[in-house]
Amino acid sequence: MDSDPPFHETYKTLFAATKPLNNDWLAAVTAVEELELPSIDLTRLSLESPEKERCKNDIARAANEWGFFQVVNHGISRDVLEKMRDEKVKVFKQPFQHKCRGDKFMNVSAGSYRWGTPTATCLRQLSWSEAFHIPMTDISSLGDSSTFSSPSLHQFATKVASLAQKLAEILAEKSGKKSTFFQENSLLSTCYLRLNRYPPCPIPLFGLMPHTDSDFLTVLYQDQVGGLQLVKDGKWVAVKPNPEALFINIGDLFQAWSNDCYKSVQHCAVTNPTKERFSVAYFLCPSYDTVIESCSSNKPSVYRRFSFKEYRQQVQEDVQNYGYKIGLPRFLV
Numbered sequence: 001m002d003s004d005p006p007f008h009e010t011y012k013t014l015f016a017a018t019k020p021l022n023n024d025w026l027a028a029v030t031a032v033e034e035l036e037l038p039s040i041d042l043t044r045l046s047l048e049s050p051e052k053e054r055c056k057n058d059i060a061r062a063a064n065e066w067g068f069f070q071v072v073n074h075g076i077s078r079d080v081l082e083k084m085r086d087e088k089v090k091v092f093k094q095p096f097q098h099k100c101r102g103d104k105f106m107n108v109s110a111g112s113y114r115w116g117t118p119t120a121t122c123l124r125q126l127s128w129s130e131a132f133h134i135p136m137t138d139i140s141s142l143g144d145s146s147t148f149s150s151p152s153l154h155q156f157a158t159k160v161a162s163l164a165q166k167l168a169e170i171l172a173e174k175s176g177k178k179s180t181f182f183q184e185n186s187l188l189s190t191c192y193l194r195l196n197r198y199p200p201c202p203i204p205l206f207g208l209m210p211h212t213d214s215d216f217l218t219v220l221y222q223d224q225v226g227g228l229q230l231v232k233d234g235k236w237v238a239v240k241p242n243p244e245a246l247f248i249n250i251g252d253l254f255q256a257w258s259n260d261c262y263k264s265v266q267h268c269a270v271t272n273p274t275k276e277r278f279s280v281a282y283f284l285c286p287s288y289d290t291v292i293e294s295c296s297s298n299k300p301s302v303y304r305r306f307s308f309k310e311y312r313q314q315v316q317e318d319v320q321n322y323g324y325k326i327g328l329p330r331f332l333v
C-alpha cells in the first residue's frame with residue numbers, strides 16, 4: 001500500500017544479515033506472560049473521603065510499585081476516543097510521500113513524522129512503526145490548514161491534558177511535593193501527542209524499541225490488538241489491552257523529582273504478524289528551563305539538579321552517538 005513506509009526496501013540489508021534470533025531478544029519480543037495492570041476507577045475521586053483518599057493512595061502505590069497502571073471511568077467518553085481514532089487512521093492513510101513532506105503538505109512542524117530507525121545497524125535496533133509527534137500548540141479546533149486542526153483530536157487532547165495534570169497533582173501530593181508545581185511549570189508547547197501506527201510485520205520485531213519516557217507522566221490510549229510490554233520485577237511482561245481504559249506511566253522527570261519514589265519503567269511495543277495496531281500517547285512535559293530537584297524527606301538526593309533542557313539535550317546526544325538513550329543514570333549524584 002502506498003501509505004506504508006518502505007520498511008522492506010529500506011532495511012533489506014538488515015533482513016539479509018539477520019542471524020538466528022538471539023534468546024534475550026526473543027524473550028522481549030515474544031513475552032512470556034500477559035498481565036492485567038492495576039486498574040483504578042477514577043469515579044472514586046469524586047466521592048467523599050475516606051474513599052477519595054484511598055483512591056489517591058492506590059494511584060501512588062501503583063506508580064511506586066509498577067510505574068504503570070490503567071484508569072477506567074476516566075471522563076473521556078467512548079465517542080471522543082472513537083472519533084480521535086478515526087481521525088488518526090485517516091492521517092496515517094495518506095500517501096507516504098505526503099507524510100514525509102508533512103510540513104509542506106500538511107502544515108505541521110517540520111520533522112513531526114518519523115518512521116523506522118535511521119540509525120539501526122541490525123534488526124533488533126529497528127522500530128517497526130511510524131509516528132507523528134504533535135506539539136499541543138499545533139492542535140487546534142479551528143478549521144485552519146493544519147492536518148491536526150480537527151475538532152476530535154482537539155477534544156481528545158484537551159481532555160487528556162487535563163487528566164494528566166490531575167494525576168500528576170495527586171502523585172505530587174502523595175509524595176510530599178508541591179502539587180501546584182505542574183500548573184506553574186507546564187507549557188503547552190513542550191507537551192505533545194505522539195500518534196503511533198505499527199504495521200503488521202512478518203517476523204517478531206520491536207514496534208518501538210525498549211525505552212523510558214523522558215517526561216513527567218504519559219497517558220496512553222491503545223486499541224484492542226495488544227503489543228505493549230514492560231519490565232516488572234526484572235522480567236518483560238505483556239500488558240493485557242483494554243480499550244475502555246487509559247494507561248498511565250511515570251516518566252524519567254517524575255522519577256527524579258520524586259527521588260525514586262515513583263518508577264519510570266522500561267517499556268516497548270512489539271509487532272503483530274497480521275494486524276496493524278494504533279496507539280496515542282500524551283506526554284506531560286515542563287517548560288525547558290524548569291529545574292528538576294530530586295529530594296524527599298526520607299533519603300538523600302539520588303540525582304543532581306538538572307533542567308529539562310539539559311535532560312533533552314543529553315538524551316538526543318546519546319541517541320545520536322550510541323543509537324540508544326541512557327537517561328537518568330547520567331544524572332546520578
Ligand SMILES: C=C1C[C@]23C[C@@]1(O)CC[C@H]2[C@@]12CC[C@H](O)[C@@](C)(C(=O)O1)[C@H]2[C@@H]3C(=O)O
Pocket residue numbers: 194208209210211212213214315316319323324325
Ligand atoms: C532511539 C530512541 C529515540 C527515543 C529513545 C530511543 O532510544 C528509543 C525510543 C524513543 C522514544 C519514544 C518515546 C518518546 O517519544 C521519546 C522521547 C522517548 O523517551 O523514547 C523517544 C526517544 C527520542 O525520540 O529521543
Ligand SMILES: O=C(O)CCC(=O)C(=O)O
Pocket residue numbers: 194196208213220222227228267268269278279281
Ligand atoms: O504503543 C505503545 O503501546 C507504546 C507507545 C510508547 O511507549 C510511546 O509512544 O512512548
Ligand SMILES: [Fe+2]
Pocket residue numbers: 211212213267
Ligand atoms: Fe513510551
